[in-house]
Amino acid sequence: METNIAALVEKVRALILSQSADELIGLIDDLHPADIVDMLQSLDDSEREAFFRIIPVEKAGEILGELEFEDQAGIIDSIGLSRSSQIISEMATDDAADLIAELPADHRDQILDAMNSEGEELRGLLRYEEDSSGGIMTTEYVAVKADWTAEYTMAQLRKSAPDVHTAYYIYVIDAADRLVGVISLRELVIADLNARIADIMDDNVQSVHVDADQEEVVQMFQKYRYLALPVVDSDGVLTGIITADDVLDVAEEEATEDIQKIAAVVPLDKPYFSTRLRELFKSRIVWLMVLFLAESITGGILQKFSDTMKSAIELTFFIPLLIDSGGNAGAQAATTVIRGLAVRDIRIKDLGRVLGRELALGLILGCAMAAVAFLRAGRVGGGFEIPMVVAASVFAIVTMATAVGALLPMAAVALKVDPATMSAPLVTTIVDGLGLTIYFFIAKAVLLGA
């Protein structure tokens, strides 16, 4: 059931114009922050500024957390650092940390200073690597002591509840704040009132280290199917939690990064329109240049065979076709293996199995393509020799390309390099050089040899 955004925009605009603060607050109170964000996109800058001045800071904090950084920065600039600090204090700490990390240093310090104790907490979060557990986690969670009773725990929850957004898993800590167990809110509700937490909790609690890479976090969520996971430091002290909704974002980020690498684009982690032309240029020119220079060896290869080409110019007609087929077959194999490695269907120990399969596959694909190539080349006219050369080359090239395409990502893993850098274009370039060499050797042998 989608909210009618257009109607909402009209209402909000009217209320802002008439400065009807109470009505506006009442209207948005029922809405999900994500829908409010949609509505905000349709307002102009002055209306947005007015909006963020009128509504209460708690609601403003929720909404600000849902915006992209460019929009957040624009609003902070328009409403000033003082009100911004108040609003940021009301944001979830993981969203606040992400925002503050990207602000200019002087704004960041001013805002953190204005925030006092919450500022200290955020400074702590900012010390962690962006792509680590510490960089994703939030510090809003519920922690109880092992020696509390169920009744006492529920009373504590009632007292502190308004400040805590995520309280399904309740984490149990000892006197030194170390994580010792977990209990779900449901188990707490159905427990005997006098039962001790230590007796009803699950002491086999999974956790992740605060410096663990975010890819590892995604894999843990996929394996253990949790809705939230606690984060601990090297002493086992509970420092934060990561929730499934943040993991969904991380998973999408990681997939986008892999897709870009496979296409030989240096990965960007911003939305498309938020990325300046200069940054898009830099992300593409690197590989375009590298691949251009690598591919230029094909010029040298062709130069070597220029006499062969002159004597049978029809050979040149098939150059794009052959290297294209090699490139496609190689890209198919490479992409399949890269993704298999990423989702852990394939491990480095499977090298032999993968190569065996891909080689067999390449041979079968090569045969099929050779048949098609023979028929297609035959239509050019002339004798049987050219079609035979083309067919034999297609067979050899497709087989070679499939094997190479599968091998390179696995070699990358063995060399501790990200397999996605074995991008399709890189595989293509390597395959082109080998492919042309194969083609002209076969051509010389058939046309000029015995």
Place this chain on the structure above:
Amino acid sequence: METNIAALVEKVRALILSQSADELIGLIDDLHPADIVDMLQSLDDSEREAFFRIIPVEKAGEILGELEFEDQAGIIDSIGLSRSSQIISEMATDDAADLIAELPADHRDQILDAMNSEGEELRGLLRYEEDSSGGIMTTEYVAVKADWTAEYTMAQLRKSAPDVHTAYYIYVIDAADRLVGVISLRELVIADLNARIADIMDDNVQSVHVDADQEEVVQMFQKYRYLALPVVDSDGVLTGIITADDVLDVAEEEATEDIQKIAAVVPLDKPYFSTRLRELFKSRIVWLMVLFLAESITGGILQKFSDTMKSAIELTFFIPLLIDSGGNAGAQAATTVIRGLAVRDIRIKDLGRVLGRELALGLILGCAMAAVAFLRAGRVGGGFEIPMVVAASVFAIVTMATAVGALLPMAAVALKVDPATMSAPLVTTIVDGLGLTIYFFIAKAVLLGA
């Protein structure tokens, strides 16, 4: 904190051998099903069969739900349909539905018949499309009536709790089972005992239709950041829920599918080693053939310019280089736009903006590449003419390829086709034909014309 799987395997093996059922049950009771699955991979078939005969059906159901289908089928075959039915009854209904859907028809019917009422529930789930909300959802959820009190609701929860795994969001239904609101367990716990559910619930409850595509479900979870979402039919009746852990799986599936399409591989939805060679062959040969036949027009283009090539054979040296650069630039643009469309950074209304950016980007990339090409081609020796032709062609081809690469996915969306089918290889093929034509026109103009 990772569980030591090797030690676990040894212990389990010993307990199975000595038929110490109680000890085995005690040992695995503390473990997460995912860790048990790791342990099972190291057992042989007879040990696995013994394991699934010894342990209680409830635990067996949890574990079976975590296995891949091939392993599930193996176990069902070894322990027989009767015990399998008992175990499947204990599985989460979404996992049970997925398993049963892939079994041979006669096994499926036998198992469903043996399951009585749960069998009916599963038959209902099996009617939904695999990639829809109905295909992902589970039917284990908590629903309460709007006129209940908080106290009565908690009492009901205590009674039915053992059967329900997910009870953070509690859904509120009316007399006709229609979804009317939602309340979190936390809100329930802190509410006045005599409060009516209708007064404390949130009546602005998001939901998704049972036939909605799974991509839409992923987007809703990303937008609204829920841990669970209710599924309703066309009458608004609550039929199931989808939890965030299942959405994480779906998101990964969708990303893998897109990656495969971009590489011109017909998507497979099974893990790499579970896919037979025949299926891998079919997934690749389709596009290899299509692209081969499409690319063969380059043969016709080159045939047209065969005289030009004969008179200046050096022109052929650069053919792979030029079309490769065009292909890379086109693939970069296409992949960026396809991913931007998939994560909704780019919408169809952004067509003009995207083309404008990519055209500008193409011109700048083209200039940079032309400079490099000029220097590189100059090293081949001879005069200035060939390097000029190559440089001018690189400029034109990279610009054209970037624009075409960005345009095709957006055109696909406008034609209601999945943009990921505008794979890099397809873009490459289109760009090759145009690129060669541009190259030889420039060559003729410079070398043979005025």
